[in-house]
Amino acid sequence: MPELPEVEHYRLYLQESALNQKIVSVETENEGRMLKVPLAEIRDGSVGESFTDTDRIGKYLFLKSSGGKWLMWHFGLTGQPVYYHGSSPPPKYQRILFRFDNGYQLAFACLRKFGRLDLADDVESYRIKNKIGQDAMHIPVADFVQALSKKRIAIKTALLQQKKFAGVGNWIADEMLFQTSLHPETPSNAHSPEQLAALHESMQEIIATAITEGGKQNFPDHYLVKVRKDGESCPTCETELTRLVVGGRGTYICDRCQPGT
DNA sequence: CAGATTGTTAGGAG
DNA sequence: ACTCCTAACAATCT
Numbered sequence: 368m369p370e371l372p373e374v375e376h377y378r379l380y381l382q383e384s385a386l387n388q389k390i391v392s393v394e395t396e397n398e399g400r401m402l403k404v405p406l407a408e409i410r411d412g413s414v415g416e417s418f419t420d421t422d423r424i425g426k427y428l429f430l431k432s433s434g435g436k437w438l439m440w441h442f443g444l445t446g447q448p449v450y451y452h453g454s455s456p457p458p459k460y461q462r463i464l465f466r467f468d469n470g471y472q473l474a475f476a477c478l479r480k481f482g483r484l485d486l487a488d489d490v491e492s493y494r495i496k497n498k499i500g501q502d503a504m505h506i507p508v509a510d511f512v513q514a515l516s517k518k519r520i521a522i523k524t525a526l527l528q529q530k531k532f533a534g535v536g537n538w539i540a541d542e543m544l545f546q547t548s549l550h551p552e553t554p555s556n557a558h559s560p561e562q563l564a565a566l567h568e569s570m571q572e573i574i575a576t577a578i579t580e581g582g583k584q585n586f587p588d589h590y591l592v593k594v595r596k597d598g599e600s601c602p603t604c605e606t607e608l609t610r611l612v613v614g615g616r617g618t619y620i621c622d623r624c625q626p627g628t
Numbered sequence: 629c630a631g632a633t634t635g636t637t638a639g640g641a642g
Numbered sequence: 643a644c645t646c647c648t649a650a651c652a653a654t655c656t
Contacts (some may be wrong), residue, residue: 537633
């Protein structure tokens with residue numbers, strides 16, 4: 368669920384709620400699997416400090432600590448930050464908790480525990496070390512075209528890889544291919560530069576729309592995402608949608624609008 | 629109840 | 643060393 372636009376919302380949410388309050392503790396109950404470094408290191412970088420800034424690359428969110436380190440949050444499939452007052456009940460599936468000295472707390476809630484918390488010296492070195500690509504919102508069209516021209520794998524699988532550019536997830540990839548009338552199983556390198564440029568433009572448009580619109584109900588009617596499920600029909604031609612599995616992920620297409628080669 | 633869901637990665641094959 | 647593919651991960655919903 369949390370793809371680039373949702374993580375951007377999380378970033379703005381934290382920017383406006385969780386900054387500039389002294390952190391008094393970090394707690395977790397047996398959720399070591401969500402920590403990529405020992406809890407003691409997270410505590411060392413946080414307790415007694417406060418968060419002073421936010422950043423984001425693709426689906427990776429960063430919170431700067433006044434101690435100098437950055438905390439990296441990755442939300443996996445079901446993760447969510449929740450800022451709330453300690454007198455309120457905790458959110459469901461709270462896994463990791465930061466307490467502030469003003470009585471408020473910041474939870475990493477995560478139903479399926481695929482979320483991850485990590486420490487970084489700085490955002491750019493973390494990006495390089497972990498081989499995360501440029502943010503999908505900011506990658507120049509030439510770099511985008513070049514990245515996809517080299518791969519033999521299915522275009523949809525290529526779009527989901529975070530190493531060339533980061534932030535595209537399952538529904539955005541389907542939406543991009545639908546809007547450009549491309550078939551998800553066509554080899555990435557079988558596309559013309561013009562087709563790839565169109566894909567880039569569609570990616571920018573979808574991400575920008577998703578960030579400003581927020582909820583999926585507010586997307587324009589011609590978007591696939593509004594009807595992206597079994598039994599629904601194509602917003603353009605009303606053909607019933609087809610479900611495929613591409614690279615192990617559920618994929619919806621319109622056979623008529625996206626015929627492939 | 630079997631199967632799908634979602635993002636990422638470890639592991640293995642070529 | 644590289645590219646590509648699959649399965650695994652957790653927990654819930656259909």
